[in-house]
Amino acid sequence: MNQIPLAERIRAERCQCGYTQEELAGRLGVTKAAVSKWECGQSAPDIALLPKLASLFSATLDELLGYEPLASVEKRSEIQASMQSLLEDDIAQALDYANEQAALYWSDSELLRMVALPLYAKAVELGNGAPEVVSGLVEAVERLLERSLQLDPDSPSADMDLQTICMLMAASGREERAAELIEKKVAAKPDMAAVTFAGIQLRMGDAEGGAKTLKRQMLFSLLEAASCAQALAGFPDLGVEDMKQLLAFAEGLQKPQGFAVLSPTLVPFIRCGLAAQLAKSGQMDAALDQLEMFELDLEKCRTLLAHPENPPFFESVQEYLWENGDETIRAARGEMADALCEAFAKRLEADERWNSLRENPRFTTLVERFAGKGEEL
The missing domain is CATH 1.10.260.40 (lambda repressor-like DNA-binding domains)
Structure with a gap:
């Protein structure tokens, strides 16, 4: 003392x-x-x-x-900047620093999340898309997020924290425990609370508030539907006809003005999967047709990520949409868009479903163009 x-x-x-x-x-x-x-x-x-x-x-x-259980705004900014710098130079030192700050602010759920998420992002980066068990790294993320959930189980970020914990558990061989935790959160029926609440707001004379409630719920439902569709497209046994229907569903979600920005990767991801399934089933020309359309989808996706424009329909719930941000944020979006192109190019090179078309001039030209997009970065 x-x-x-x-x-x-x-x-x-x-x-x-x-x-x-x-x-x-x-x-x-x-x-x-x-x-x-x-x-x-x-x-x-x-x-x-x-x-x-x-x-x-x-x-x-x-x-x-003289103990301050919650970090000040200035202290959080300082810790966040230090974490980013340390993660670029020395992961072990960043982990030690994260543990030190967590010990000082063990009652600050927001700060614990802020420290944990960069560590998780680094684990995903090192695992090339799937969290890798880096010594102490994954364990620290899990411990910090579990504490954050314990402190504030009803926070807006609680569900995402739980999902992150479950993904880490699954990545480290604890699939059964992860499934047990996340299954409790899987909806067994539609949630109509927003509809009821909006109706009550309307009866109270707050039509604007009721409309905002419903638009917010619609936005969340659209994002959930898009996430499910994109995840389903990655299932290996999904047939060509199912993939076609899934693509039609995705295109329908994005048809209204500006809606494509809500899930920019949705259509290209599904179309790429459909093209590969067509190639696997021997429908070569159809596969290449879809691959050419995929190139257009990918370019549109890249533009949306780099320069997002929110749909006017959801103007009243802007707080849940893209923010303009400063130069740093805009640069990060551009990097994200470029990384996406590079990732798809690598996928085409590695996906065995395209093996029968490796020598096809039309296919090789497309692959070269995809690779060229990655080299432009």
Whole structure:
């Protein structure tokens, strides 16, 4: 314990409450000399006396001891910048720093998430898309997010935190435990609470609020549907006809003005899968036709990621959409778009379903163009 600051706080609180040293000593059952030594920093109160001392001063133990359970905005910015810098140079040092800050702010759920997510992103990067068990890295992310969930289970980010934990568990061989945790969150029926709430708002005369409630729920439902469709397209046994229907569904989701920006990768991801399935089934010309359309989809996706324009329909719920951001954010979006092109180019090279077309001039030209897009970065 740092006795000098505590000494100053005891003296300041005593004076503010109007106690003499003798009066404070009498209330605590100690001698006046003991209080004098506390205030001079020569000794500290017995730990058993701290709750009573805090109560006399109408303060919490945290306030008495000078402990700040929540980091300030400035401190969070400082920690975030330090984490980013350390992760670029030394992962082990970044992990040590993350653990140190977590120990200092173990009651700050927002800060714990802020520290955990860059570590998770680094684990995914090292695992080339699938979190790799880097010594201590994945374990730290899991521990930090579990604590964040414990502190604030109803936060807007709680579901995403749980999903991240489950993905880490699955990546480290604990699929059964991950499934047990996440299955509880899988909806068993449609949730109509937003519809009921909006109806009540309308009856209360708040038509604008009711419309906002419904648009927000529609946005969330669209994002959920798009995520399910994109995930389903990655299932290996999905046939050509199912893939065609899935593509039609995705194109329908994105048809209204501006809606494509909600899930820019959806259509190219599904069309690429459809093209590969067509090639696998021997429908070579159809596969190449879809691959050429995929190139157009990918270019559109790249533009949307680099320069997103939110759909006007969801203007009233802008807080859930893309933000303009500064130059750094815009540059990061451009890098994300470029990385996407590179990832798809590598996928075409590695996917065995295209083996029968490796020597086809039309296919090789397309692959060269995809590779060229990656080299433009």
